[in-house]
Amino acid sequence: MTNAADAMDPAALDPPARPAPAKTRPFYWSVRRELWENRSLHIAPLAVAAICVVGFVISAIGLPERRQGVLALAPAKQATVISQPYDVAAVGLMLTGFVLAIVYCLGALHGERRDRSLLFWKSLPVSDLTTVAAKISIPLAVLPVITFVMVIATQLVMLLWTSVLLVAHGMSPASTRVDLIQGSVVLAYGLVTCTLWYAPLYAWLLMVSGWARRVPFLWAVLPPLGVALLEKLAIGTTHVGNLLLDRLAGGFDAAYVPMAERAAKTHQGIPQISVDDLDPGRFLTSPSLWAGLVLAAAFLAVTVWLRRRREPI
Amino acid sequence: MACIDARGLRKTYGTMVALDGIDLKVEEGRILGLIGPNGAGKSSALNAILGLTPFEGELKVLGLDPWTQRDQLMSDVCFIADVAVLPRWMKVSQALDYVAGVHPRFDRAKAERFLARTTIKRTSRVRELSKGMVTQLHLALVMAIDAKLLVLDEPTLGLDLLYRKQFYDTLLNDYFDGSRTIVVTTHQVEEIQHILTDLMFIDRGRIVLETSMEDFEARYLEVMVLPDQLAAARALRPIQEREVFGRSILLFDNVPRGQLAALGEVRTPGIADLFIAVMGARESRAQRGPA
Numbered sequence: 001m002t003n004a005a006d007a008m009d010p011a012a013l014d015p016p017a018r019p020a021p022a023k024t025r026p027f028y029w030s031v032r033r034e035l036w037e038n039r040s041l042h043i044a045p046l047a048v049a050a051i052c053v054v055g056f057v058i059s060a061i062g063l064p065e066r067r068q069g070v071l072a073l074a075p076a077k078q079a080t081v082i083s084q085p086y087d088v089a090a091v092g093l094m095l096t097g098f099v100l101a102i103v104y105c106l107g108a109l110h111g112e113r114r115d116r117s118l119l120f121w122k123s124l125p126v127s128d129l130t131t132v133a134a135k136i137s138i139p140l141a142v143l144p145v146i147t148f149v150m151v152i153a154t155q156l157v158m159l160l161w162t163s164v165l166l167v168a169h170g171m172s173p174a175s176t177r178v179d180l181i182q183g184s185v186v187l188a189y190g191l192v193t194c195t196l197w198y199a200p201l202y203a204w205l206l207m208v209s210g211w212a213r214r215v216p217f218l219w220a221v222l223p224p225l226g227v228a229l230l231e232k233l234a235i236g237t238t239h240v241g242n243l244l245l246d247r248l249a250g251g252f253d254a255a256y257v258p259m260a261e262r263a264a265k266t267h268q269g270i271p272q273i274s275v276d277d278l279d280p281g282r283f284l285t286s287p288s289l290w291a292g293l294v295l296a297a298a299f300l301a302v303t304v305w306l307r308r309r310r311e312p313i
Numbered sequence: 314m315a316c317i318d319a320r321g322l323r324k325t326y327g328t329m330v331a332l333d334g335i336d337l338k339v340e341e342g343r344i345l346g347l348i349g350p351n352g353a354g355k356s357s358a359l360n361a362i363l364g365l366t367p368f369e370g371e372l373k374v375l376g377l378d379p380w381t382q383r384d385q386l387m388s389d390v391c392f393i394a395d396v397a398v399l400p401r402w403m404k405v406s407q408a409l410d411y412v413a414g415v416h417p418r419f420d421r422a423k424a425e426r427f428l429a430r431t432t433i434k435r436t437s438r439v440r441e442l443s444k445g446m447v448t449q450l451h452l453a454l455v456m457a458i459d460a461k462l463l464v465l466d467e468p469t470l471g472l473d474l475l476y477r478k479q480f481y482d483t484l485l486n487d488y489f490d491g492s493r494t495i496v497v498t499t500h501q502v503e504e505i506q507h508i509l510t511d512l513m514f515i516d517r518g519r520i521v522l523e524t525s526m527e528d529f530e531a532r533y534l535e536v537m538v539l540p541d542q543l544a545a546a547r548a549l550r551p552i553q554e555r556e557v558f559g560r561s562i563l564l565f566d567n568v569p570r571g572q573l574a575a576l577g578e579v580r581t582p583g584i585a586d587l588f589i590a591v592m593g594a595r596e597s598r599a600q601r602g603p604a
Contacts, residue, residue: 018459021388021417029414037402117400120451122365125387126415311365 026126030134031142037111038104041143045150048096052089056158059085063162064169071175079177080272086158086178087272090151090187094194097147101139105202106217108135109210109307116312128307132206136300139202144191151187155180182275189255189278197251200292203299210306213313246288255283314376316341316462316494317362321370324357324518331357333518334370339511341461344495346505348588349515355498358515359466362496363392375461388417391455392464397447401440405433405450412454424457427487445476452480456488463488465497469504477501481508502584512584514591522591534573535564535582542576549573553590564590 035041070081109132112118121131159180163173205220212219228241257277283289317339324332332354339345349355361368364379364386372379377386399408405428413421428435431449439447448469455463469477485508489495499505512529514522524532538546538561547554549572551563564582565573573579 019418019420022413022419024415024417026415029411032414033407033411036404036407037400112400115401116395116398119392119394119398120400122363123387123392123394123455124412124415125384125417127384309367 024125026130027134030126030130031137034108034134034138035142038107038138041100041104041138042146044100045093045096045146048093049089049150049154052092052154053157053161056085056089057161060161060165063165064171067166067171067175082176083178083183083272086155086183089154089158090183093147093151093154094190097143098194098198101143101198101202102205104138104143105135105205106209106220108138108206109303109310110212110216113310113313118310118312128304132300132304132307136203136206136303140195140199144195148184148187148191152180152184155183185275186273186278189280190273193255193283194251196289197247197254197292200296200299201247203296203303207299207303207306210303210310247292250288254286254288255279314341315339315373316343317372317374317496319361319370319372322358322361322372323369324354324361324366325369330518332361332368335515335518335520337513337520339494339496341494342491343510344489344497344508345511345513346502346509346584347496347498347513347515348502348584349498350592353515354518355515356466357518359392359394359464359496359498363390363394363464389461390464391458391460391462392466393451393455393468394464394466395470397444399439399447399451401438403439404435405437405439406435408439408450408454409435412458416458418459419454420457420459424453427453427456427483445472448472448476448480452483456483461493463493463495465495465499467499468497469499469501477504481505484508502588506584509584514588516592516595521595522587529587530581532567533564533582533587534568534570534579535562535586536573536577536579537562538577546576549576552594553586555586 070078073081112121155178159176159178162176166173166175205216208220209216224240224244228238228244231240232238255278256273257279315338317337319335319337321334322332322337323330323334335354335358337358347355347358357366360366361372362374362379364374364383367380374386375389379386403411409421409424412419412424428450431446431453433442433446433450439450442450452468469480472480481504484495489508497505497509509526511525512522513520513524536546540561543561546561546563549565549568552566553564555562563576564586570579
């Protein structure tokens with residue numbers, strides 16, 4: 001390689017002797033590296049899906065006989081009983097995604113400081129903004145997509161297995177009144193609203209992960225709890241506590257038609273949600289949602305600032 | 314344009330002064346050894362140069378402010394800060410994919426060629442490699458990056474002699490081409506003496522010695538003095554005197570070679586011995602304190 005040009009004219013930023021810089025995709029590769037490092041992000045949903053399928057297959061022993069009995073019930077009741085295992089699988093996988101998101105966020109910026117690999121990541125031309133964007137995209141985009149795909153795949157396998165059993169017994173598979181198209185709309189809506197509602201939670205966890213020297217979980221949980229307790233004991237009001245509770249559980253109230261006005265009801269404690277119960281208009285105009293998103297943006301800005309300054313621990 | 318240009322570079326942590334306003338200029342194509350005791354401010358200086366920490370004073374690296382223009386700077390600067398910072402979960406093939414994916418000046422074929430000379434398998438994870446192999450891998454990644462400035466902070470700490478020697482030989486033979494600039498800190502100074510073009514001692518946040526290796530060789534001479542010449546030699550005010558196997562070795566600063574040749578065998582001192590002499594002198598001055 002000739003670098004004579006460099007020596008003669010050091011002011012030249014890109015002498016011809018130097019090969020042109022290659023095209024890079026820092027964000028894409030940063031997300032890939034998160035998936036490499038956190039293999040639980042795909043292994044855990046796979047494991048839960050496998051459990052759902054195995055459980056369903058065991059429950060499907062004698063299904064054709066039982067189906068006869070179910071078909072004798074009122075049509076609304078039929079749909080509820082038949083679709084229940086599909087809902088259980090969906091809820092199980094969504095819960096798995098939620099737990100994974102929390103665990104991931106708490107470790108994302110803490111782990112790289114603890115194992116000093118921060119110094120390796122920082123030796124490469126990937127900005128702190130890109131890094132934080134890649135990390136927050138895991139709970140905000142990657143996990144919802146993984147969850148969606150896993151739920152639909154699991155339900156498809158369950159539906160196929162049921163159909164095979166029914167056809168083998170000379171029954172019509174059409175008696176399985178599970179509408180996967182409608183189901184996937186409800187699922188997608190549920191995932192998007194949950195994700196947006198929990199965005200400030202994920203951003204908070206990521207920020208604490210970038211800040212805390214030790215036990216980020218305690219730093220993430222105890223201070224908000226402490227503030228709520230202090231308020232209750234000192235002034236007697238519960239504004240902070242209510243805010244926290246609303247953030248943890250209020251997303252359902254904001255995103256769906258209120259339970260009392262709903263057509264579909266619960267079955268054995270699991271709410272049955274149909275497309276008619278979705279209320280995107282109210283959700284998108286909810287001040288709580290937007291306040292949460294602004295807060296999430298602020299937490300993320302602080303996170304980028306922390307990533308810039310924090311050293312290995 | 315100097316590769317590194319610092320004026321009044323200062324870094325404090327609370328009341329602790331890590332860098333006490335140093336001036337530093339490293340021209341392109343130099344290999345600078347930054348030598349100092351633990352806590353002298355070496356890492357603070359390197360962190361400032363690499364944009365890892367904010368600083369006071371003026372500092373330009375390749376014409377850029379490393380703190381405010383870090384994202385731009387990192388395409389042309391590379392560093393190995395400490396051994397074993399490669400993520401332990403990463404596979405060798407993933408490391409290659411990742412660096413190729415994010416670094417505009419990474420030559421993957423070159424990295425593959427370096428790795429082919431080692432016993433490192435593509436499918437291994439970093440945690441399965443020995444410490445020496447991890448360093449080889451890191452060096453392979455870094456050497457395949459066409460950077461203008463390479464910073465090495467204790468790159469061979471904890472490695473055995475063979476790996477250390479191989480590290481510097483590879484660096485010199487396969488990487489350094491006269492136009493790149495390398496800054497290296499290490500405690501194993503004797504091993505890098507032959508590769509340096511410039512030398513800097515730093516102590517308590519200040520530069521205490523700054524010299525090119527040519528000047529170093531011209532200025533500092535070490536004489537193994539014959540016993541009967543000892544008094545005459547001492548009269549020339551050596552900066553250090555030590556005894557090895559019963560023979561006195563005296564270190565002189567700026568005494569003509571011809572004059573010393575009469576006293577015994579003259580040679581270029583090791584950086585380590587000069588370091589001890591310079592630091593020792595500072596230490597005793599500090600102990601005497603302001604009278």
